[in-house]
Amino acid sequence: MFTDDRHNMPLAIVAKLQLVIFEQRHRPQIAQHIIFGHDTNAWTAASCIEEGLIRPSAVDPTDPSWLAALGFHTRGVVGVRNVTDRSLTDVLLRAQKYANYGSARPVCLVGLTVGRQTHATIHQGGVVSEHCANFICDIVHSQKEKRWALRSHLSRLTHVAVLLPPNL
Amino acid sequence: MTTILGRPSKVHTVIEYQYHLGSGAQLWTLPSLVVFRCPLLTPDLTQIDWFTLYDMIRLRRRVPLLQDSSRIQNAFELRRIMEQQQGRVPNLEHYSRLPGYLTPEESKRHCQSFLGFLTHDISRGHGTIFDQHEVHIRAAIRVMAETIFIRPDN
Numbered sequence: 001m002f003t004d005d006r007h008n009m010p011l012a013i014v015a016k017l018q019l020v021i022f023e024q025r026h027r028p029q030i031a032q033h034i035i036f037g038h039d040t041n042a043w044t045a046a047s048c049i050e051e052g053l054i055r056p057s058a059v060d061p062t063d064p065s066w067l068a069a070l071g072f073h074t075r076g077v078v079g080v081r082n083v084t085d086r087s088l089t090d091v092l093l094r095a096q097k098y099a100n101y102g103s104a105r106p107v108c109l110v111g112l113t114v115g116r117q118t119h120a121t122i123h124q125g126g127v128v129s130e131h132c133a134n135f136i137c138d139i140v141h142s143q144k145e146k147r148w149a150l151r152s153h154l155s156r157l158t159h160v161a162v163l164l165p166p167n168l
Numbered sequence: 169m170t171t172i173l174g175r176p177s178k179v180h181t182v183i184e185y186q187y188h189l190g191s192g193a194q195l196w197t198l199p200s201l202v203v204f205r206c207p208l209l210t211p212d213l214t215q216i217d218w219f220t221l222y223d224m225i226r227l228r229r230r231v232p233l234l235q236d237s238s239r240i241q242n243a244f245e246l247r248r249i250m251e252q253q254q255g256r257v258p259n260l261e262h263y264s265r266l267p268g269y270l271t272p273e274e275s276k277r278h279c280q281s282f283l284g285f286l287t288h289d290i291s292r293g294h295g296t297i298f299d300q301h302e303v304h305i306r307a308a309i310r311v312m313a314e315t316i317f318i319r320p321d322n
Contacts, residue, residue, distance in 0.1 A: 003294070010297050013290070018175075042311070042318055045315055046316075050177075052173065058243050068234050101308040118193075125222075128218075130218075135201055135225070136187050153173050153180060
């Protein structure tokens with residue numbers, strides 16, 4: 001069990017995952033690191049854990065008005081290279097605002113991602129703009145929605161958590 | 169650039185090409201998008217109208233992105249999720265056919281002893297906090313155990 005020591009409250013049940021294979025040939029310069037917390041349902045979580053990654057946002061391939069997305073939406077904390085108790089607390093607290101064990105997305109997948117350029121910030125245009133910026137930028141931040149769009153193939157899973165509701 | 173990501177049982181290989189915008193930033197994109205040129209794509213990323221650019225890509229791209237083998241497919245394409253009441257839910261019919269996945273009932277049944285172990289272990293390690301928030305903690309442990317046992321190999 002993981003507790004928020006600053007408030008002495010139980011935060012989540014957390015399990016550490018086996019290391020994901022992550023190799024980059026012609027290793028690029030990394031400009032930014034993020035720890036993310038992606039709330040999802042149990043079946044998708046089981047599938048993501050099996051594969052070690054979160055597949056891109058679901059876009060209907062039969063609808064020509066949608067372009068295939070390269071990334072997924074998540075909550076995150078920028079500037080974190082490793083998962084520590086502090087960074088895990090920070091990201092779980094953010095994810096906790098949107099879901100917990102009693103919601104439709106009871107499982108939170110935690111991981112690390114890298115960006116080869118500093119993130120692009122989106123002020124308007126919602127999901128469509130975020131998808132589009134993700135075509136050329138690794139990390140996209142929606143200022144209005146307070147969420148991040150991260151590329152699936154750069155984001156590796158490290159932990160799985162089930163969050164308790166806030167303000168118990 | 170090539171990125172390899174996944175588990176030993178299934179590894180994804182993604183190939184990207186550098187996209188030159190003249191800004192000095194290292195930008196990488198799909199092979200099918202690297203040839204796309206549009207005046208909207210300016211070196212100053214903060215000035216780009218992404219919403220309009222999306223339409224431009226949609227209308228003018230030469231190769232459909234869906235056919236680009238360099239990208240990772242999404243769950244909808246793989247039938248892992250389905251539409252339900254304007255939302256998307258897991259497609260349990262699909263998962264029931266996959267090897268190693270249990271049905272919701274099987275998952276609940278098989279996780280009982282693991283659930284008991286987890287509850288006992290956590291209650292011993294966090295006595296006071298566990299007692300204060302027992303109902304919530306037990307419920308969260310149950311969700312964790314059932315999630316793990318959807319695919320026990322996880």
